[in-house]
Amino acid sequence: MDITSLTALELGKKIRSGEISVLEATKAQLEILKARDKEYHAYVTIFEEEALSRAKEVQSLIDTGELGDSPLAGVPVAIKDNICTKGNLTTCSSKILNNFKPPYNAEVIERLNRAGAVIIGKVNMDEFAMGSTTETSYYGPTLNPWNTAHVPGGSSGGAAAAVAAEEAFYALGSDTGGSIRQPSAFCGVTGIKPTYGTVSRYGLIAYASSLDQIGPIARDVSDCAAILEVISGHDGKDSTSIHSDNIKYTTALVDDVKGMKIGIPKGYIGKGLDSEVRDGVLKAAKVLESKGAIVEEFDLDIVDYAIPAYYVIASAEASSNLSRYDGVKYGYRTKDFDGLQDVYKKTRSEGFGMEVKRRMMIGAFVLSSGYYDAYYNKALKVKARIKEGFDKAFERYDIILGPTAPTTATRIGESLSDPLKMYLGDIYTVSVNLAGLPAISLPCGVDRNRLPIGLQLIGRPFGEADIIRAAYSYEQTREYARPDLR
Amino acid sequence: MKVYETVIGLEVHVELATKSKIFCSCTTEFGGEPNTHCCPVCTGMPGTLPVLNKKVVEYAIAAGLATGCTITRRCKFDRKNYFYPDLPKAYQVSQLYLPICRNGGIEIEVDGVKKTIGIHEIHMEEDAGKLVHDPWDDCTLVDYNRCGVPLIEIVSEPDMRSSDEVIAYLDKLKLILQYLGVSDCKMQEGSLRVDINLSVRELGAKEYGTRTEMKNMNSFKAIARAIEGERKRQIELLEYGKPVVQETRRWDDNKDSSFAMRSKEDAQDYRYFPEPDLVPIEISDEWLEEIQKKQPELRDEKMLRYEKEYDIPEYDASIITGSKKLADIFEATVALCKKPKEVSNWLMVETMRLLKEFEMDPEEVQFSPKNLAKLIHLIDSNGINRTVAKEVFEKIFGEDIDPEKYVEEHGLKIVNDEGTLRSTIERIIKENPQSVEDYHAGKTKAMGFLVGQTMKEMKGKADPGMINKILLELL
Numbered sequence: 001m002d003i004t005s006l007t008a009l010e011l012g013k014k015i016r017s018g019e020i021s022v023l024e025a026t027k028a029q030l031e032i033l034k035a036r037d038k039e040y041h042a043y044v045t046i047f048e049e050e051a052l053s054r055a056k057e058v059q060s061l062i063d064t065g066e067l068g069d070s071p072l073a074g075v076p077v078a079i080k081d082n083i084c085t086k087g088n089l090t091t092c093s094s095k096i097l098n099n100f101k102p103p104y105n106a107e108v109i110e111r112l113n114r115a116g117a118v119i120i121g122k123v124n125m126d127e128f129a130m131g132s133t134t135e136t137s138y139y140g141p142t143l144n145p146w147n148t149a150h151v152p153g154g155s156s157g158g159a160a161a162a163v164a165a166e167e168a169f170y171a172l173g174s175d176t177g178g179s180i181r182q183p184s185a186f187c188g189v190t191g192i193k194p195t196y197g198t199v200s201r202y203g204l205i206a207y208a209s210s211l212d213q214i215g216p217i218a219r220d221v222s223d224c225a226a227i228l229e230v231i232s233g234h235d236g237k238d239s240t241s242i243h244s245d246n247i248k249y250t251t252a253l254v255d256d257v258k259g260m261k262i263g264i265p266k267g268y269i270g271k272g273l274d275s276e277v278r279d280g281v282l283k284a285a286k287v288l289e290s291k292g293a294i295v296e297e298f299d300l301d302i303v304d305y306a307i308p309a310y311y312v313i314a315s316a317e318a319s320s321n322l323s324r325y326d327g328v329k330y331g332y333r334t335k336d337f338d339g340l341q342d343v344y345k346k347t348r349s350e351g352f353g354m355e356v357k358r359r360m361m362i363g364a365f366v367l368s369s370g371y372y373d374a375y376y377n378k379a380l381k382v383k384a385r386i387k388e389g390f391d392k393a394f395e396r397y398d399i400i401l402g403p404t405a406p407t408t409a410t411r412i413g414e415s416l417s418d419p420l421k422m423y424l425g426d427i428y429t430v431s432v433n434l435a436g437l438p439a440i441s442l443p444c445g446v447d448r449n450r451l452p453i454g455l456q457l458i459g460r461p462f463g464e465a466d467i468i469r470a471a472y473s474y475e476q477t478r479e480y481a482r483p484d485l486r
Numbered sequence: 487m488k489v490y491e492t493v494i495g496l497e498v499h500v501e502l503a504t505k506s507k508i509f510c511s512c513t514t515e516f517g518g519e520p521n522t523h524c525c526p527v528c529t530g531m532p533g534t535l536p537v538l539n540k541k542v543v544e545y546a547i548a549a550g551l552a553t554g555c556t557i558t559r560r561c562k563f564d565r566k567n568y569f570y571p572d573l574p575k576a577y578q579v580s581q582l583y584l585p586i587c588r589n590g591g592i593e594i595e596v597d598g599v600k601k602t603i604g605i606h607e608i609h610m611e612e613d614a615g616k617l618v619h620d621p622w623d624d625c626t627l628v629d630y631n632r633c634g635v636p637l638i639e640i641v642s643e644p645d646m647r648s649s650d651e652v653i654a655y656l657d658k659l660k661l662i663l664q665y666l667g668v669s670d671c672k673m674q675e676g677s678l679r680v681d682i683n684l685s686v687r688e689l690g691a692k693e694y695g696t697r698t699e700m701k702n703m704n705s706f707k708a709i710a711r712a713i714e715g716e717r718k719r720q721i722e723l724l725e726y727g728k729p730v731v732q733e734t735r736r737w738d739d740n741k742d743s744s745f746a747m748r749s750k751e752d753a754q755d756y757r758y759f760p761e762p763d764l765v766p767i768e769i770s771d772e773w774l775e776e777i778q779k780k781q782p783e784l785r786d787e788k789m790l791r792y793e794k795e796y797d798i799p800e801y802d803a804s805i806i807t808g809s810k811k812l813a814d815i816f817e818a819t820v821a822l823c824k825k826p827k828e829v830s831n832w833l834m835v836e837t838m839r840l841l842k843e844f845e846m847d848p849e850e851v852q853f854s855p856k857n858l859a860k861l862i863h864l865i866d867s868n869g870i871n872r873t874v875a876k877e878v879f880e881k882i883f884g885e886d887i888d889p890e891k892y893v894e895e896h897g898l899k900i901v902n903d904e905g906t907l908r909s910t911i912e913r914i915i916k917e918n919p920q921s922v923e924d925y926h927a928g929k930t931k932a933m934g935f936l937v938g939q940t941m942k943e944m945k946g947k948a949d950p951g952m953i954n955k956i957l958l959e960l961l
Contacts, residue, residue: 084533097532104526106533205532210762238535239764317762320567323576324530328628344569367567367757376759 003028008075008169008223015062015074022062022074026055026118029076033120033167036485040143042152042162044081045089046121051076058116071226073116078168080159081122082129083214084203085109092205093137093158094127096325096332096351106203107238108172108214108231115230123171124158127353128322129179129207131155132425133415136355141412144186146451146483150409153183159217160187164483170218170227174204176211177310178404178429181441184217185404185454188443188481190471191217192224195462196436197242199228200235206321208314209240211433220480221442221472225249228464244462252465257473258292260466261397265300268402268428280453281403284444287477288401288470298396302382302389303431307423309382310430311359312366312375318356319363325351358419387435394460399467402428404441404454428456438464440471446481487725489689492717493697494652494682495606495644498659499637500669501613501677502545508612508636509536509579516675520618520629528634530575535763538563542636543586543767545668546610547777549638550587552662552784553605559769561586563610563761568754571628572615580639582758585609586767592662594654603655604643611637632676638668644683644694649713653706656680664810664849665784673704680709685730686720695720696730700744702737712737715744788813796826802834809848812837818855823862832858836876840883853886861889873946874898900949904956907940907948911956914939925961933957 003011003025014020030048037043058067058074067073079085082092084102086109091097105113112119126136134157135141142157144150145165152161156173160183163171173180175193184191192215199214206212216227229249235241264285269278289295327333327347334346352360366375393400405425415422432439437458444455455474459467507514510527527534550557561584565577590605613635618627640659646652660671660678671678685697700716703709715737720730732750737743783791785807792803807813812833819829841848861878864870870878870893878898881887893899914936915922924932940953 082533090532092532100532102526102531102533104531104534201533202535203533206763208762237537239537240762316759320565320577320757320759323567323569324532324574326569326571326576328571329529329574330531340571364757367759369755369757372757372759 004032004166004169006169007219009071009226011075011169012071012073016069022055022059022118023052025074026051026076026120029120029168033162036165036167039148040145040152040161040165040167041140042123042142042158042165042167043078043121044091044093044124044137044139044158047088047119050088051118051120054118058118061116067116070115072112072230074118075169076118076120077112078121078123078159078162078171079109079119080125080156080171080173082125082174082205082207083108083172084205085119085122089122090205091122091139092128093125093139094352094356095138096347097205097330098138098332100331102203104203106214107200107235109203111231111233112172120168123156123162123168126155126157126179127356128205128318129155129174129176129212130318130355130359132178132182132422133410133412134158134161134183135412135416136353138353143412144409144451145485146188146409147449150411150451151186151415153186153405153409155179155183156191156217157183157186160184160189160191163187163189163217163219165485170216170223172214172227172231173217174207174212174214175433176207176314177433178426180215180217181404181429181439181454181456182426184441185443185452185456186409188446188452188483189217189219190221190224190440190442191215192228192440192464192467193432193438194228194232194464195242195438195459196433197240198232198244198247198438198462198464200238200241202235202237206317208317209321210317211310211314213433221440221468221475222250222253224440225253225468225472246462246465249464249468252468253472254469255473255476256292257288257470260288260293260399260470262288262293262295262470263393263397263400264295264297265303265393265400265402266297267300267303269297272406272424272427273403274407274447276447277403277405277407277453280445280447281401281455284455284474285401287474291473291477293470295401298393300389300393300400302386303427305382306386306431306434307427309379309386310426310434311362311423312379313383313434315359315363316367316376317363319360319367322352322356322360327351355419383434386431390431390435390437390458390460394463398460399463399470400458402456402458404428404456408447408449408451408453432458437461438467440467442471442475443481444474444478452481490686490717490721490724491689491691492647492713493644493685493687493694494646494713496640496642496646496652496655497681497683498640498642498656499679499681500549500640500663500671502542502636502638503667503669504539504541504545504636506539507634508539508542508610509634512634514635516677518631520627520631523631524633529630530633536579538764538767539636542610543769544777545636545666546586546608546638547769547774548666548781549640549663549668550590550608551778551781552666553587553590553592553608553640553659555587555590555605555608557769557774558584558586558588560584560766561769562766563764564758565761566756566758568756570614571626572617572633574615574630574633578612578614579761579764580611581609583760592655592658594651594658596648596650596654601645601651603645603651606641606643608638608640611639613637644685649710652682652713653710656706656709661785661808661810665782667782670849673706682709682713682716684713684716684720686717686724695724696732698730698732699734700737701734701747704739708737708739711739711742712744715742719744792816796820796830798826798830802830805838806830806833811849811851815851815853815855815858819858819862822855822859825862825866828862829858832862832879836879837883840880851883853882857882857886857889864889864893868900868949869893870898870900871946871948871950898947900947904952907944907952908956908960910943911940911953911960914943915960922961
């Protein structure tokens with residue numbers, strides 16, 4: 001039996017039954033990831049010793065019954081490197097945080113720990129989650145396990161690649177404009193971006209605070225539902241965290257979409273969409289229809305404004321959020337400097353990469369006096385309109401279906417040369433963040449190059465159960481495709 | 487020479503008296519070793535998030551209600567972005583677009599003339615840390631203890647025309663805030679900081695002149711001096727035909743002059759935008775009512791009540807209510823001893839004398855009402871005489887001693903034993919035949935001498951009434 005090919009829930013079950021020990025699973029995982037990661041480079045930091053001692057600890061907690069029937073107890077997990085892990089490097093894949101060890105855990109880490117998780121390491125990402133390819137990482141790009149000439153997507157590219165390459169059973173990523181869903185699509189795995197406020201952001205190093213959400217990336221819908229159940233719930237440390245009793249997601253794992261109303265925005269399957277992706281997505285819609293869902297196309301005319309509004313708002317917040325990295329308190333500080341202004345200038349010039357600088361400049365510009373109304377304020381109005389547009393759509397539909405990204409995984413180096421093209425790749429994902437909605441991306445076949453196609457299902461606010469049910473129902477009809485891992 | 491008018495508006499920063507900081511649970515206590523009153527949240531570590539201290543909102547609302555402001559029922563925080571080492575997030579969480587209070591005013595009185603000074607707005611914000619220069623190592627260190635201490639900034643309209651009006655406004659504002667309990671307003675600890683916006687114009691002119699902003703005054707006296715200095719400086723410039731430059735100036739009280747810190751050209755663009763980590767604050771009718779109900783009696787009402795309820799003169803009432811501390815002591819003591827006039831006298835005469843002698847502020851008074859009440863009771867019950875009482879009060883004022891114990895331990899009790907007193911007086915009469923003769927010859931002074939001698943012999947612990955009675959009898 002190949003332990004690392006199991007899903008998280010399958011492994012959890014075998015651990016609870018005593019068939020596999022936590023240490024066995026952890027060792028197997030570490031062995032595989034150390035071998036494969038030379039090729040894919042999904043990890044930034046591996047917690048080898050800690051994972052092994054944690055495995056022993058978790059095993060004894062399971063043996064004494066202290067972890068109850070926690071489904072993820074003992075299952076190794078990888079964490080995106082912008083989620084704080086106490087006493088361990090948390091770099092955001094940036095030079096400017098190359099030595100940063102937070103003295104606290106993110107709330108999601110606390111919750112995973114209580115559920116008996118074994119953290120095996122931190123995974124690569126676009127620097128400060130800015131990018132769609134994981135190529136902007138200071139520590140070098142992650143490669144797509146399906147084809148190493150292609151990107152894994154981003155910004156949670158390390159997380160998605162690790163799950164696809166069986167270097168992790170599951171991972172936590174973060175999604176500001178598609179950063180969980182798009183790499184999930186590119187790597188043929190499943191990821192959920194929850195409703196804004198569902199998962200605590202405490203300890204998630206902010207890119208754009210009003211859009212950021214942490215979510216699971218895993219091999220199937222069931223794993224995602226179980227993980228989300230563990231990490232969601234109100235947290236007093238995050239003022240934007242929502243009180244909600246509706247966080248039993250595993251009960252939505254039901255193979256039944258009879259009567260479910262599914263809308264497909266015409267703008268999501270029209271111009272600019274790769275034809276193979278379109279075919280894959282529409283085929284998936286047909287499958288759901290054949291299972292009793294009511295599927296129809298409709299106009300969601302707000303799509304066009306989503307990208308500029310997103311880049312204005314996200315960049316504005318980023319320019320403020322990233323100002324604290326100044327070389328004074330922690331992180332990278334320039335070697336030679338002459339006075340305070342020089343520390344700031346050189347530290348930030350040397351510590352940040354191109355894409356991060358570009359977005360901070362855009363952000364500072366759109367917030368500057370005289371331009372605020374023309375850009376930032378207008379973007380906020382667009383955001384409100386997008387939310388209204390979705391609200392209206394959800395009066396008629398239970399879920400909205402479409403592609404996750406306009407293409408399958410692009411080739412390494414292709415997007416970086418043309419940032420505008422890269423930004424346009426976010427067209428189907430960013431409006432979900434602007435409206436604060438939940439969405440899932442799951443594989444729906446591969447293209448002729450054997451690169452996975454991503455299907456995106458969007459739910460109404462706190463409608464995670466709807467998209468999980470539809471995704472689970474669809475998943476029952478298809479084989480889980482795997483990359484050829486040496 | 488032209489006649490000029492001074493136009494002044496103030497920005498007053500007040501540290502709120504909450505126990506914990508505005509966005510975390512760290513203590514707000516003043517002092518403390520550097521960087522011991524901070525945590526990942528108030529030092530802005532990556533990934534941390536603010537959680538608003540409700541008490542801050544309540545204090546801001548209380549200040550707004552007491553100054554006649556309209557409360558913004560849905561208000562928000564904004565980020566003010568700038569780089570400085572004492573600001574660990576590189577932005578200050580403040581309020582620009584929707585401040586919590588707006589359009590209020592305070593009535594002041596200068597030389598018998600009443601006037602209302604408008605309050606433009608009151609907004610909530612977090613304080614920054616402090617830079618400390620280490621001359622030994624010639625480096626600058628940062629102390630983050632003050633980071634996240636809650637502040638309100640009270641912005642007045644440019645309604646003041648003289649330093650007298652400014653001081654009257656500040657006195658009144660300070661008293662309101664102290665009565666509300668929202669701040670201790672200690673300038674020397676930085677919990678009350680005043681920026682002066684000042685311009686001059688020819689009397690009768692419609693337009694305002696170019697204004698400057700003055701910072702770094704650490705007493706009301708310094709504020710008055712800074713206003714006078716800046717007024718003169720601007721008038722001189724205009725008289726010589728030079729323009730006033732819009733700039734921020736720093737007052738140097740030792741040199742009695744100011745210097746320019748930065749001009750409008752270097753003014754920063756703070757790139758304000760709504761703070762996404764905090765949700766808007768909704769102030770419900772119920773919440774507002776609750777705060778309104780808890781509003782304490784302010785000075786003007788208190789003065790009137792003292793005159794009516796305790797029957798003390800207006801002058802006394804105004805002195806006592808002129809300090810929240812004195813008013814508190816007054817009321818608590820009266821509640822214990824039921825003698826308002828006696829309590830008022832101790833505060834008006836002895837307390838004031840001692841405050842002057844030790845150059846103290848009434849707010850620094852330390853003694854407890856219980857001990858003053860006990861002292862008054864001791865006098866009333868003939869336990870001690872007034873001379874001894876003053877001596878005991880000094881001890882109460884200085885060390886808050888228990889007067890009963892003190893009198894007991896030091897043997898200061900009035901000797902009520904008539905036998906002892908009688909025999910002492912008999913001896914005094916025997917030893918001073920001349921005085922007895924003088925007395926009988928009608929010289930009243932002699933009587934006083936004999937009383938004095940007896941008191942001396944009794945070490946001051948006799949009841950003067952009783953001495954008189956026995957003396958008269960024996961003579």
